[in-house]
Amino acid sequence: MGIESVRVPQAKVALSTASVYPESTAAAFEIAARLGYDGVEVMVWTDPVSQDVEALRRLSDFHGVPILAVHAPCLLITQRVWSTDPWTKLVRARAAAETLGASTVVVHPPFRWQRTYAREFERGVWRMADETDVRFAVENMYPWRYRDREMLAYAPDWDPTRNDYRHFTIDLSHTATARNDTLAMVDRMGDRLGHVHIADGSGSAKDEHLVPGRGAQPCAEVLERLAARGFDGHVVVEVNTRRAMSAAEREEDLAEALAYTRLHLAAPGAAPPADGTGGEQGGRRAAGRRTGRGKA
Numbered sequence: 001m002g003i004e005s006v007r008v009p010q011a012k013v014a015l016s017t018a019s020v021y022p023e024s025t026a027a028a029f030e031i032a033a034r035l036g037y038d039g040v041e042v043m044v045w046t047d048p049v050s051q052d053v054e055a056l057r058r059l060s061d062f063h064g065v066p067i068l069a070v071h072a073p074c075l076l077i078t079q080r081v082w083s084t085d086p087w088t089k090l091v092r093a094r095a096a097a098e099t100l101g102a103s104t105v106v107v108h109p110p111f112r113w114q115r116t117y118a119r120e121f122e123r124g125v126w127r128m129a130d131e132t133d134v135r136f137a138v139e140n141m142y143p144w145r146y147r148d149r150e151m152l153a154y155a156p157d158w159d160p161t162r163n164d165y166r167h168f169t170i171d172l173s174h175t176a177t178a179r180n181d182t183l184a185m186v187d188r189m190g191d192r193l194g195h196v197h198i199a200d201g202s203g204s205a206k207d208e209h210l211v212p213g214r215g216a217q218p219c220a221e222v223l224e225r226l227a228a229r230g231f232d233g234h235v236v237v238e239v240n241t242r243r244a245m246s247a248a249e250r251e252e253d254l255a256e257a258l259a260y261t262r263l264h265l266a267a268p269g270a271a272p273p274a275d276g277t278g279g280e281q282g283g284r285r286a287a288g289r290r291t292g293r294g295k296a
């Protein structure tokens with residue numbers, strides 16, 4: 001009979017507050033506490049609470065859930081949140097992270113029409129990173145597609161590994177939408193990979209943010225590879241639960257995502273069972289038995 005060793009992953013697993021939409025930022029803290037997440041990543045967006053550092057501190061203290069990362073407001077729908085100036089947004093994100101004890105600010109590459117910001121972005125992010133212990137982790141994006149047309153909406157590039165940044169965020173829904181080689185991107189990021197958005201995708205032109213294990217991305221392989229090399233950043237569940245028919249169904253999805261992520265972060269510490277069900281496929285079968293759900 002095989003003997004399994006107990007391995008505690010180094011990486012903490014956080015819940016993105018975006019994962020509970022259309023519920024509120026405050027609800028995300030409550031759900032993260034109830035499900036046993038290690039912390040949250042705050043998506044700063046149109047919810048006023050997400051923009052209010054003191055309100056976030058109170059939520060963190062009340063629920064006993066630390067804020068591990070702050071996602072700067074760089075989406076199309078947040079162009080006026082905190083400021084219309086993108087550098088002001090990053091300054092405020094850094095100040096929020098420092099005040100709240102978060103170790104990482106997640107930032108997207110500029111939109112192509114933000115020409116001055118795009119020209120200065122690489123140097124500017126380095127400069128800001130030199131002024132703080134907070135990591136500025138630039139996230140991979142994707143080309144925008146409509147039918148047979150493709151638009152390059154980001155500059156200097158949607159693939160941040162083509163530029164020189166101190167830290168990266170990899171988002172596996174974005175790698176699916178970009179239709180690029182996820183494991184090759186992980187390798188290119190190397191030791192500068194400081195943050196992970198775990199999600200899944202089918203390769204659709206739509207940024208799907210599926211629960212990990214329900215798409216075609218190598219979610220398990222990425223997590224196991226990071227665990228094997230002692231990854232010390234955070235893994236953030238950033239999934240789309242807007243189609244959930246109830247709050248209970250939403251929590252089931254978020255519980256499944258947490259279980260899947262922890263399973264594969266711990267996988268390198270376990271010896272294969274004697275029945276031959278070890279490794280990635282065995283882990284997926286175990287996750288399926290536990291949740292009772294497969295791919296969507």
